[in-house]
Amino acid sequence: MIDAVTEFHFIRTIYLLFLIPIAVLWWAIRPKHKGLSDLPAGIAPHLAKALLLGAEANRRIYPIDVAMTVAVLLTLAAAGPTWTRAPNPLIADTAPLVIALKVTDSMEETDLTPSRLQRAKFKITDIIDARSGAQTALIAYAGSSHRVAPLTEDANILRPLLEGLTPAVMPKSGDVAGDALVLAQSILDESQTPGAVLFVLDDLDPSQIPEFETASSQIFFLTMLPDSQEIVQLNTLKNAEVVPFSTDDRDVTRLLRQIQTAYVDALDDEDRLDWQDRGWILAWPAALLSLLWFRRGWVIRWAMLGLFLVQPSGPANADGWRDWFLTPDQQGQIAMNQKRFADAAELFEDPYHEGYARLKTGQYPEAAAIFAELKTPEAAFAEGMARIRNREYRPAISAFETALERRPNWPDAQHNLEVATAILDYVETTREQSDTGEEAGIGADDTVFDNDAGRGENTTIQAQTDGSQPLSADQWISSIDTDMQDFLRNRFLLENQERTQ
Known part of the structure; x- marks a missing residue:
């Protein structure tokens, strides 16, 4: 709680200037109280108080009070109160x-x-x-x-x-x-x-x-x-x-x-991350105070008429009320928080977040295409993530290289580039070493690599004539039967030897 107080500030402080005209308008419109000095002299104070018309009304809360309170709350919300950082959704959903x-x-x-x-x-x-x-x-x-x-x-x-x-x-x-x-x-x-x-x-x-x-x-x-x-x-x-x-x-x-x-x-200590706008919290008390306008004598008809007039024309929609209060991107973020990634992908207008939603829902080609149109290092990084999950290792390598060009010395992009390169090297090396198909049981008559540099980028494998199909890259990997304990034992031994040398 103490940390939240010390970190509290407004993201858009310029909006706080609207509090000045709100205060002036509030003071100018609010009815002034009538005092006893307005009565003729010579009347006893207790009789004057009883004779003063509207004395009870002086203790009422006027509609202008509620309206201006709502205006103050909305102004503070627009200024963007915050006390926490917002993580980049494409790097991690929660703490590493x-x-x-x-x-x-x-x-x-x-x-x-x-x-x-x-x-x-x-x-x-x-x-x-x-x-x-x-x-x-x-x-x-x-x-x-x-x-x-x-x-x-x-x-x-x-x-x-x-x-x-x-x-x-x-x-x-x-x-x-x-x-x-x-x-x-x-x-x-x-x-x-x-x-x-x-x-x-x-x-x-x-x-x-x-x-x-x-x-x-x-x-x-x-x-x-x-x-x-x-x-x-x-x-x-x-x-x-x-x-x-x-x-x-x-x-x-x-x-x-x-x-x-x-x-x-x-x-809170990460200067590279944006502050999380908490202004939406103030919208709830503002909405509750607005309900007081429905009291007798508190004219709301003109306000309701204005709301309907500003709505776009078109057929009625049961879900249309959300558009009155939330932008498409805000609705998309709500769907993301509820892990309704497919719905979020359709709601987002911001391409960066739409691409991320499609990435989460498994629409890797569509996500990669969206990220490829953006010119930021984060977009190139996300494109690489989509490509590598879609088994497109060469395009993934290219995307991570682009991310490093746009943001040199980015550890996450460098790490993923090394992973994608290692996977591609592993797949192509396995193909080259087993190009006859004997170990995998393919029985191929001939294997032709288009060039040494491409390492089988356009590879043609003639399978045996009994109708069996050539193995894909994923099938090549799956066909390698390695006991996990033996793999870990050998790897740990090798690492230990390298440390002692």
Whole structure:
């Protein structure tokens, strides 16, 4: 509450000048009270008060009072009162979150059925599902820390990687939670919006405490211990929130609420983000005060007639009342908040937000086409997101390169460019290595690449004559059967070797 008071200001202060003519008009029109001095002399004061006509009316609230109060409220609303920042919807819907999971032998204890580690995976899955559309990264740590997945909105990427985490895939035993925190902060530094770190663990080595005491990110702990047991070391940390494990979803609900609150507070320090206009809040008391005009003697007929006259002509529409009070973009934002993305796409007039709504509803080609017409770095970034989700890796690479041209050294665009390039390289390399089709069972007679630089951009594959069709890029990826635990074990071992060299 104190932070909200200190951050309070008006976005459009010029509108506050309208309060001057409102005050002058209010003073000029409001009926003046009649005093006893207006009566002839010689009349006793108590008799004069009784003889004064309209004395009771002097205590009434006049229609002009209500009208001017409404005018003041609307003027303040137009000035744009605000005390919080508004996040960029194309970067993240909510706070970016890095989840650090402790993967040690102690997490295999069965005091939480079936095990602490398995219950931790269930809780993390619930958090990921509840944060649909938000960016989440995953870290695993024991005697070494490893980035399992970067910040991503795709839960389908995180789930199989999460399931593959066991103590057997970790190259070293131990507890380097401090190293995991440093890795988590480096991941958050790549994001454009402030985020938080969540540790899911059953214990913390006291030697790791100094790293947490000097951390710059907001830290949360989910303790995987039965019967609300405490990790004593965590009680000394002042910049961390500890949530004990619960058999129901209370722990997840509490975590999500605290993470979102921390995100809103952190936005106030982000100068790159716009302030969130809160003027709509004042529209409610203004509307309620307007209802007083229907009292007897408070003329409202002319005002109602004026409202109907300014409405556009045309057939009656049951939903047309929304157009009286809300612009199409405001209606579209309400639909977005209610996750009615298809409706929002039809309501938005602003192309930037329309494209984002179509991106959320899965209309990737339409969203990409809209963003391609805009000339901002955010639009190029969003076009790349739409292209890569539509498996158009080359156009996605081009879009992210355009975003970097318009805004050099943009970490999010640089990261996505590297991801898109890696995916394309992986697909084309797999095709080249299996161009005979023997390993995939295609039985191709001949494979011709159009050029070495394009790496199969216009590839022709002659399939066997039994009528089977050539595999698409997605089918090539799906045909590769790799055990997730073996994949993670080999990757972590390689990372550990590179660190020791």
